Amino acid sequence: MSPRQIGVTEVALRDAHQSLMATRMAMEDMVGACEDIDNAGYWSVECWGGATFDACIRFLNEDPWKRLRTFRELMPNSRLQMLLRGQNLLGYRHYEDMVVDKFVEKSKENGMDVFRVFDALNDPRNLERAMSAVKQVGGHAQGTICYTTSPLHTVEGYIEQAGRLLNMGADSIALKDMAALLKPQPAYDIIRGIKDTYGEETQINVHCHSTTGVTMVTLLKAIEAGADVVDTAISSMSLGPGHNPTESFAEMLEGTGFETGLDMHRLINIRDHFKQVRPKYAEFESKTLVDTNIFLSQIPGGMLSNMEGQLRAQGAADRMDEVMLEVPVVRKDAGYPPLVTPSSQIVGTQAVFNVLMGRYKVLTAEFADLMLGYYGECIGERNPDLIRQAEAQARKEPITVRPADLLEPEWDQLRAEAESLPGFDGTDEDVLTNALFPGVAPGFFTTRDEGPKNVGKTQEQLAREKAVASGQANAVREPITYKITVGGRSQTVKVEPGE
């Protein structure tokens, strides 16, 4: 029997640098790898969406739409893939349906193929419009389950969630494990359950981070259960808070009855390319190689450092242990949302408030909105007392409808706003950019002509740092001019290494 072919999605161009280096990689550091990526035999190439859009205009003075078109041009043979936050698109609020349609249409037009659509609360109503918009323009609509654990989250529940996504017309299901919580056996059970329930031909893509050190094993169990495609990152862009290494995944399958069909020589080229690039962004990297704390605390690393910062700002850094115990209480009261952006921040901040001021003495505006249903529905019931308290405090009704149903058509107004901005180029793409990041886009439009910035270090800077680190770090190595004042008399002195 010939081995079953497992598809691989390469995430080096999106989630890998988002996870490892705060989404800072410049386009010029990616283009050199594209020909090899395009021809290595990947199922798809994740290269857009998530935080890359925001990072482009906020940090890199780069037009994200142009980035997409460049990828399209450089990788004509590949399925390009993006991560889309459902009704939030790539921003941080719900958008009215026509804006969702427009964004998807323009993304497809500029070159996108596979749309991985998710919602932080796993509320299907927050995915529906984006999914149907993708179908409308002929894209691949990938419905996503955000994996988390709680007393209410069960294998059966995830299988049912997959059914809801398939009912929306999902072309495939993504099991998304952003916190590296997905252990081998639950992965097996969920994936087998989906296949058993909806048919073997149901395509399942598995996305795991590597933070906890267990998920390479999860990937093998996932494909043993029938998973079709897995996400990995080329080894030189892998591990830590990132993903499992592509070459290792391919190699480990030997003799198992599975194979990737990836071209190992192309992979080596890609690896060598990013091996040169990664050190340029070292200042953005976390030091953590592996961390299993999340299994005990349920609190993702990013959320932890966030809460620590809030406590420090209040001079209460020593109360972290109390906050850690409060988080599960708040999460339960909110109906057990998965802890990802934005729910992780909302729950975490409320937990900090509870510890500092007394439990629920003050609700944050966001927590009140969460309790009132303005982010959507969670798996669990929300604490009814807190819903009443939120209602009183926020002077808003609790809602049960889809949050976006409350929005009025906004496209014309968004266009009018964009048109008033200096540097606006007249396109729908620019309207969308401003709609998504109204605080950042206007500035970007005025500086766009200066072209992209590279915030990584140059090879020369790296070489100099290395030289300094290897010697006596405090010694003067290049001429430096000091102004030295002695007894009221100033002199300018140039100091440089002697012979």
Add this chain to the structure above:
Amino acid sequence: MSPRQIGVTEVALRDAHQSLMATRMAMEDMVGACEDIDNAGYWSVECWGGATFDACIRFLNEDPWKRLRTFRELMPNSRLQMLLRGQNLLGYRHYEDMVVDKFVEKSKENGMDVFRVFDALNDPRNLERAMSAVKQVGGHAQGTICYTTSPLHTVEGYIEQAGRLLNMGADSIALKDMAALLKPQPAYDIIRGIKDTYGEETQINVHCHSTTGVTMVTLLKAIEAGADVVDTAISSMSLGPGHNPTESFAEMLEGTGFETGLDMHRLINIRDHFKQVRPKYAEFESKTLVDTNIFLSQIPGGMLSNMEGQLRAQGAADRMDEVMLEVPVVRKDAGYPPLVTPSSQIVGTQAVFNVLMGRYKVLTAEFADLMLGYYGECIGERNPDLIRQAEAQARKEPITVRPADLLEPEWDQLRAEAESLPGFDGTDEDVLTNALFPGVAPGFFTTRDEGPKNVGKTQEQLAREKAVASGQANAVREPITYKITVGGRSQTVKVEPGE
């Protein structure tokens, strides 16, 4: 059905720092973790042998026997484990049988429990005496298979090798994957084969490095096949050229029908301890997180950098590709030895010679010895033409007997040699120390009284480095005195940061 209990050997105190930081960790950086290690529920604690003995006297001015006794005292509840190179003991030549007996006896007396005995060529005759010596003193004799791949290495061959070790009275079998070459499916097949052939009660320990990124999966497949004990390193001392993280291994088993029974709170203490320690030794660490090259080249990383150094020294750094192609030729001619110390150095150096001077124009003395059988037998036949050439060059007969059979009793002479050394303390332990490292022990004996050195950086040094790295690296931060000469007139100038 209750989960099957999987034993874990913690390697943080031996192989982890040998692999990650060139065996440099000072005893004082380990003692603080011992109570937690002793009570975490490990099957055994690897803490001695391998390169630690050498490193103790060569770099740390520390008596390795005293280190063993300290571990014994600090971990009264644990099986202490060591790695022993068969007839080579911990040195780099064969020792006469009585020396082997003595070393094992003294190791047991000073506190050792589990002796993992291996030979680089997998020649059972090089293990026999050490194994029987361990049995003699009531230790746990663990017979070891060094895993490698070649056209001659088969699952069946490894199963047969296990049989030879069991015939020697092995209390358990170790499958030792020093190069992270062991993929999940071969691991499964070998281990299942051993259990099927020799009985389910045959204890199998699995030792994998993590270099290639595939071996966490290997560990799961190994225990699915019936493996009883696996080697891991606490997460803060894991990954890269080291081992898979202990906590991740424990966590990933949830729901699989296996469990470790390890105390997670103890593990967290151990982790936090070494999290503080590891940065002190950063200068000894390799930058490589994951590297799958070995699957293509069969050449372990350490061997590669060795050969590169040899080429550079000859001004032939550009001929590495030729050497890479030559290694498999030399390895085949030598009968496919596993490429570990010392065979990796012997094969690698000969490959470099072949490229620089023409194939086999010159044989190194060590390669000639290997061809003549003086290191033992390999799995494959050695090239008969080269055996004749080695015979002529080395003026030695090829041998087929066990190499140690050619040795005369040497204990009395070794004692006499030791007695002539200043600082010798009269014990058999000191005789053995000098016997193993005659080039290093005499110096160590004279400086022993000064006590152990710590070659790691202090927390203060680390803090200062961090401060320097975060600022303008070239600026003067502490007073530095320069001699400045202007127009022939020299002045001493002290420069320090202004206000």
